[in-house]
Amino acid sequence: xxDLPLRVVRLVFFLLLLAISAIAQPAPLPRVRxxxxxxxxxxxxxxxxxxxxxxxxxxxxxxxxxxxxxxQTTRIVTQPFPDYTxxxxxxxxANFLREFDQYISAVSASNKFAVIANIxxxxxxxxxxxxxxxxxxxxxxxxxxxxxxxxxxxxGIHWNAVRASARxxxxxxxxxxxxxxxxxxxxxxxxxxxxxxxxxxHDSPGHxxxxxxxxxxxxxxxxxxxxxxxxxxxxxxxxLLTEQGRVVERIxxxxxxxxxxxxxxxxxxxxxxxxxxIAAAMEKLIGAPFGSSGTLTAAAIITQAVKxxxxxxxxxxxxxxxxxxxxxxxxxxSEGTFHIDSLLAxxxxxxxxxxxxPLPGDVTEEQLVRIIGDVASLAVKWHKPLTARLQPxxxxxxxxxxxxxxxxxxxxxxxPLP
Numbered sequence: 001x002x003d004l005p006l007r008v009v010r011l012v013f014f015l016l017l018l019a020i021s022a023i024a025q026p027a028p029l030p031r032v033r034x035x036x037x038x039x040x041x042x043x044x045x046x047x048x049x050x051x052x053x054x055x056x057x058x059x060x061x062x063x064x065x066x067x068x069x070x071x072q073t074t075r076i077v078t079q080p081f082p083d084y085t086x087x088x089x090x091x092x093x094a095n096f097l098r099e100f101d102q103y104i105s106a107v108s109a110s111n112k113f114a115v116i117a118n119i120x121x122x123x124x125x126x127x128x129x130x131x132x133x134x135x136x137x138x139x140x141x142x143x144x145x146x147x148x149x150x151x152x153x154x155x156g157i158h159w160n161a162v163r164a165s166a167r168x169x170x171x172x173x174x175x176x177x178x179x180x181x182x183x184x185x186x187x188x189x190x191x192x193x194x195x196x197x198x199x200x201x202h203d204s205p206g207h208x209x210x211x212x213x214x215x216x217x218x219x220x221x222x223x224x225x226x227x228x229x230x231x232x233x234x235x236x237x238x239x240l241l242t243e244q245g246r247v248v249e250r251i252x253x254x255x256x257x258x259x260x261x262x263x264x265x266x267x268x269x270x271x272x273x274x275x276x277x278i279a280a281a282m283e284k285l286i287g288a289p290f291g292s293s294g295t296l297t298a299a300a301i302i303t304q305a306v307k308x309x310x311x312x313x314x315x316x317x318x319x320x321x322x323x324x325x326x327x328x329x330x331x332x333x334s335e336g337t338f339h340i341d342s343l344l345a346x347x348x349x350x351x352x353x354x355x356x357x358p359l360p361g362d363v364t365e366e367q368l369v370r371i372i373g374d375v376a377s378l379a380v381k382w383h384k385p386l387t388a389r390l391q392p393x394x395x396x397x398x399x400x401x402x403x404x405x406x407x408x409x410x411x412x413x414x415x416p417l418p
Contacts, residue, residue, distance in 0.1 A: 029069050030244060031214040033271050035060045036075040036195035037261065040206035043084055043096060047103060049206075050076065054107055054115055060209065060255045061113055067251055072214065072273075074113055076104070077200045080120035081147070082132040090131070094138045101143040117145040120201045121187070124150045126158040133164040140168075140183055141175035146198035151388075152188035152376035162186065162376060165388070166368035173361060173392045177405045181391040182356065186372050188379035188386050193264045194315030196271065199352075199387045208262040209255070210314045211248050215270030216326075218244065219302060220281035230301055233285050237305040241268050245311040267315030268306045269351065272326040274410060278302075278319070279328035290329060291338030300349040316385050318351030324391065324402070324409040325356055333358070334401075334413035340371065341418060347378055353386030358402045360414050361394040367417060368392075 037053045057074040064071050078084070085093035097119065108114045122132040136147055149168070151161045165186035172180035185198045192202040195212035202208070218240045226233035245266050252263035272278040279290040285301070286294035302319045321343060323333050332338060340354060347353050353375045372388045379386040393402050398416040402409075 028217065030217050032064050032069045032071045032211065033214045033273070034073050034075050034195040034197070034212040035064070035071065036077060036200060036210050036212070038077050038193060038202040038204065038206050038208045038210075040079050040204070041084055046084075046100060050103060050107060054111065056209070056259045056261050057115065058111070058113070059259050063251050063255050063258075067247065071113070074115050075118065075195070075197065075200070076115060077118045077202060078120055079203050079206070080122070080124060080201065082122065083203075085132075085135070090135055090138070093135055097135075097139045097145075098143065101139075101145050105144060116197070118197050118200050119145050119147050120203075121148045121150045123158070123161045123164060124203075125153075126155055126160065128158075128161070130160065130164045133161075133168055136184075137168050137171045141172055141180040143183075146183045146200075148185050148187050148199050148201060148387075150188070150190075150201075151186045151372060152380050157188075157373065157376045157380060159373075162372045163365075163369055165372055166365045169368055169390055169392065170365050173394050177403055178361070178391065178393040179404055179406050182389070182404070182406050182409065185355075185387045185389040186375070188353070188376045189383060190316070190385040190387065194385075195267050196269070196315060196320075198389065207260070208264050209252075210264045210267065211252055212267045212269065212271060212315065213244060213248065214273055214276055215241065215244070215268065216272035216276045216278040216281060219270050219278055220276075220284070222305075223281045223285040223298075226285060228285060228287055230285070230297065234301050234305055237302065238308045241270070241305055241309045242311075245309045249311045263312075265312035265314030266309075267317060268309045268311075268313060269316045269318055269320050270302065270306070271320045272322065272329075273408070274325070275327050277326045277328040278321065279326050279332060283328070289335070289337045290332045291342055295338070295342075296346055296349060299346045303350040316351045318384070319346075320352050320355065321346060321350075322352075322355035322389075323357055324404065324412060327410050330410040330412040333415065336415060339415060339418065344374060344378060347375075347386055348382065351385055353379070354388045354390060356409065357390050358404075358412050358414055359390055359392040360398050360400075360417070361392050361396045363392045363417060
């Protein structure tokens with residue numbers, strides 16, 4: 001460098017220092033999407049039981065914040081609500097669920113953090129009648145809590161539940177801006193204690209918790225540095241997920257000792273949200289728009305990395321592809337680079353099925369039955385957890401842009417059904 005002008009030498013050294021500084025900067029921590037508690041309530045004492053869970057959530061939230069994490073949501077899941085509305089008339093049961101919902105809102109308002117609730121599945125077994133699903137239709141449109149219906153299990157597909165789910169989706173479509181559709185999912189082969197809503201459920205004595213991260217940023221870090229090499233991408237992502245999974249497990253075990261609540265595990269499914277996009281990360285690996293050839297391979301790589309994380313796992317433990325919760329995915333849906341059958345193909349190597357899929361308002365109940373049935377069939381065939389959270393919007397047709405108001409959602413252009 002002796003023959004170079006001094007200003008050029010200084011510029012070179014300055015750029016080197018910048019590069020070294022960038023390398024030395026630790027990657028930002030992913031946000032904690034969900035700290036989810038599981039409780040068993042009864043009508044006479046539910047407020048005390050909720051208060052106990054909220055106290056525990058405060059401890060757990062504080063522990064993650066002290067470790068440098070941002071916590072997005074804290075959550076409560078009850079046993080399936082037919083258990084604690086049994087014996088009530090339909091109107092009295094609806095009034096109790098509204099009372100429960102109002103109490104959760106009051107608890108959230110009185111604390112420094114919000115709490116969201118899930119009242120479990122309306123139907124779990126193939127022989128269940130549809131009365132609880134009809135009750136859910138009375139309240140879910142205006143309530144803040146989430147719920148679900150189990151449409152497949154080890155005993156096969158529950159076709160009665162599939163049809164009940166389709167009817168409920170059409171009823172929730174009639175809520176303002178059709179936002180009620182966001183709070184319900186049909187679930188297949190999903191085991192209890194998953195931290196993510198709306199599929200989360202349990203039927204245990206309670207007093208447990210699990211954790212889920214907004215891990216799409218970790219996928220972006222791994223795939224950005226992989227130079228489109230699938231093997232490198234897998235190695236880097238496995239390492240990043242393992243690093244964060246061990247931190248989560250350590251904090252979870254500390255909280256268990258401090259509170260007496262049982263830590264059940266970490267769901268390493270890398271959830272996206274808005275600009276923290278799993279689709280954008282996958283595009284960096286395949287070098288093409290999401291939905292192009294290679295997308296299924298990228299999905300398989302993510303799932304393989306997730307399964308390799310050596311911590312106590314719970315929940316989906318796969319890949320989350322929620323169209324309306326991911327800005328890039330919403331964009332590609334609007335452009336038509338993928339469709340429902342694409343998502344079903346990707347679900348064969350990952351999860352979680354069809355999540356936040358926007359549909360024209362004129363979709364029929366029978367069409368919804370067929371779509372939910374496809375998800376259930378795939379879940380049973382491969383014995384894996386999948387869900388269908390389908391969001392038809394009233395008055396909208398193919399080519400229109402959705403107008404969902406929930407802040408978690410990124411609106412998209414509706415595509416025609418196959």
